[in-house]
Amino acid sequence: MSRAVETIALALPHTGGWDFSDYPYGLEPLTLPQPGEPYAARGSVEQSDTQEICRRLQAAAHAGFEIPEPPVGHTMERLFWFRWITGHQVSFIIWRLLADALARLPSASGSERAALSTAITEFVRGYCGMLLYTGSSDRAVYNGVIRPSMYRLHSTFSGTWALDYPPVRSLFRGRKTPAVVESEVEALTREVRLSNQIHFGVASKLVTGGRSLLQRSITERDTAQPRMWGEVFDCYFLTQRGVVSAPEMSAQLLRRQKALAIDLRSNGLYPVPADGEIPRELRRPEVTACEEDLAASLFRIARLAVGLPATDRPRTVAR
Numbered sequence: 459m460s461r462a463v464e465t466i467a468l469a470l471p472h473t474g475g476w477d478f479s480d481y482p483y484g485l486e487p488l489t490l491p492q493p494g495e496p497y498a499a500r501g502s503v504e505q506s507d508t509q510e511i512c513r514r515l516q517a518a519a520h521a522g523f524e525i526p527e528p529p530v531g532h533t534m535e536r537l538f539w540f541r542w543i544t545g546h547q548v549s550f551i552i553w554r555l556l557a558d559a560l561a562r563l564p565s566a567s568g569s570e571r572a573a574l575s576t577a578i579t580e581f582v583r584g585y586c587g588m589l590l591y592t593g594s595s596d597r598a599v600y601n602g603v604i605r606p607s608m609y610r611l612h613s614t615f616s617g618t619w620a621l622d623y624p625p626v627r628s629l630f631r632g633r634k635t636p637a638v639v640e641s642e643v644e645a646l647t648r649e650v651r652l653s654n655q656i657h658f659g660v661a662s663k664l665v666t667g668g669r670s671l672l673q674r675s676i677t678e679r680d681t682a683q684p685r686m687w688g689e690v691f692d693c694y695f696l697t698q699r700g701v702v703s704a705p706e707m708s709a710q711l712l713r714r715q716k717a718l719a720i721d722l723r724s725n726g727l728y729p730v731p732a733d734g735e736i737p738r739e740l741r742r743p744e745v746t747a748c749e750e751d752l753a754a755s756l757f758r759i760a761r762l763a764v765g766l767p768a769t770d771r772p773r774t775v776a777r
């Protein structure tokens with residue numbers, strides 16, 4: 459890893475104005491461990507610092523995010539491109555956090571198992587939000603810019619190539635509920651179902667025939683992929699594999715989470731009206747609730763990532 463990546467892309471964000479990339483809605487490379495590989499024991503960031511910054515960012519958000527809005531002048535194309543790439547990067551981090559929690563679950567008991575169980579539900583919830591955020595583009599930008607860019611890299615570019623997805627695939631396909639505590643099974647099942655519903659909804663919103671395309675592919679496709687495809691996928695989403703510590707991964711999440719929070723505050727989740735029909739899957743009340751919960755959900759994920767409880771208060775399950 460080059461020194462520049464280490465000093466900028468892995469550094470903690472400050473709590474002032476926009477500090478992601480070189481300009482508002484620019485991009486940054488993400489460095490993740492290979493799936494299944496352990497984190498480095500030490501890195502350039504300490505866990506206690508990630509916790510402090512997380513708390514401070516949350517306080518700034520509660521106070522109304524007293525952060526100067528990024529200068530106007532950006533185009534919807536740049537904004538949605540930022541969301542497509544950065545939203546995917548955040549999803550990769552969530553999948554990794556989820557995979558870590560799932561791997562720890564079988565040997566956990568008592569309060570650790572309970573905490574892991576609620577964290578798993580939160581991660582799935584966070585991914586639901588990221589599907590909405592990443593897919594918030596209108597059809598014009600998706601079909602004019604985003605889709606052709608994937609096609610240009612590979613004519614069969616596919617979400618199934620994501621390297622961090624296989625460890626969590628069976629959870630999202632609803633094949634087997636992990637050994638979470640009994641009281642969490644219903645909430646987790648609900649969030650998994652919601653994630654599939656949103657994926658269908660976003661595919662159908664952005665691509666004519668997207669819903670049936672997705673349905674057909676999921677029933678037909680086997681999931682083993684040649685490794686090179688995973689690397690093409692990583693390259694497209696500016697993701698490199700390297701040895702990073704857990705706090706360095708959290709720092710990269712916090713950098714993005716802050717940028718997303720500013721974006722959502724400045725532009726809202728849907729900055730332009732839909733240029734097509736809103737699919738039935740996205741018109742359901744649980745999707746609206748997820749849209750409204752997006753910024754808060756990201757904070758809960760960030761807190762869990764840095765080793766804090768998801769909220770300061772005891773959890774209320776009603777949603």
Ligand code: HEM
Nearest residue numbers: 589592593616617618623660661664665668671672675676
């Ligand atoms: C919004 C961000 C999106 C994310 C994070 C995402 C993620 C994924 C992932 C992880 C898979 C693999 C599922 C598995 O192996 O079980 C997948 C598959 C798929 N996705 Fe998405 N997706 C997104 C948007 C879309 C959109 C807009 C479409 C439009 C049609 C789409 C169509 C598909 C299809 C057809 C597959 C099946 C795999 C294939 O054969 O290519 N997705 N997606």
